[in-house]
Amino acid sequence: MLVRRVPFPVEVHVRYEGDDDPDKCTARKLARFDLAELHRSARATPSGVVLNPHAERALSPADRRDDSDASGSDTDDSATADADSDDTDRTERLIALDCSWETAREEQFAIRGRHRALPFLVAANPVNYGTPFQLTTVEALAGACCILDEREHAERLLAKFRWGHTFLEVNDEPLRRYADCEDSSEIVAVQEEYLAAE
Numbered sequence: 290m291l292v293r294r295v296p297f298p299v300e301v302h303v304r305y306e307g308d309d310d311p312d313k314c315t316a317r318k319l320a321r322f323d324l325a326e327l328h329r330s331a332r333a334t335p336s337g338v339v340l341n342p343h344a345e346r347a348l349s350p351a352d353r354r355d356d357s358d359a360s361g362s363d364t365d366d367s368a369t370a371d372a373d374s375d376d377t378d379r380t381e382r383l384i385a386l387d388c389s390w391e392t393a394r395e396e397q398f399a400i401r402g403r404h405r406a407l408p409f410l411v412a413a414n415p416v417n418y419g420t421p422f423q424l425t426t427v428e429a430l431a432g433a434c435c436i437l438d439e440r441e442h443a444e445r446l447l448a449k450f451r452w453g454h455t456f457l458e459v460n461d462e463p464l465r466r467y468a469d470c471e472d473s474s475e476i477v478a479v480q481e482e483y484l485a486a487e
């Protein structure tokens with residue numbers, strides 16, 4: 290099957306819980322620079338690709354295919370899946386939930402959209418440096434942009450953080466390999482290699 294990838298812009302949205310240290314909050318900083326829109330309730334948050342570490346399906350380039358078969362091959366896995374997404378809307382929306390890791394339980398992610406977990410990537414922020422999977426909001430959004438072939442957008446987001454470029458450096462190889470994958474199952478196979486080497 291021919292898969293056509295069309296470059297189209299990514300909108301960055303954050304469901305902002307506000308229970309984390311505001312001075313260290315990466316989502317607030319993104320919003321200050323107009324790089325993300327914060328939403329105070331799930332209801333006010335638009336639907337899109339929800340970055341959810343509890344999701345069963347891994348984010349993959351298939352999540353932005355301009356291909357009507359893509360929804361059949363990589364369907365929504367969440368009870369909160371978007372029922373009213375508009376196929377003609379060419380803007381991909383990435384949604385993160387900014388809250389403290391202590392409160393980031395599964396039920397917190399009751400946000401409309403296609404829920405996706407990020408594959409193995411390590412944090413580069415000073416608080417969790419070197420920890421796999423537990424990324425800050427900006428790292429998660431930037432990682433997702435790279436997987437969706439929007440590396441420049443990732444660089445724009447991370448440029449506001451002193452340590453931002455380190456995230457792309459330490460994850461350079463996996464991010465490039467993930468971006469070359471076809472779908473979620475390929476991503477998981479690549480991820481296995483990194484997990485085995487841990």
Ligand SMILES: C[S@@+](CC[C@H](N)C(=O)[O-])C[C@H]1O[C@@H](n2cnc3c(N)ncnc32)[C@H](O)[C@@H]1O
Pocket residue numbers: 309313314315316340341342343384385386387388389390393405406407408422423424425426427429430
């Ligand atoms: C729990 S919050 C912590 C935010 C932190 N206080 C900050 O200032 O950036 C991080 C958010 O990034 C996204 N995220 C982080 N790691 C992820 C992963 N492995 N898979 C999917 N999403 C992830 C989720 O939306 C998650 O709720």
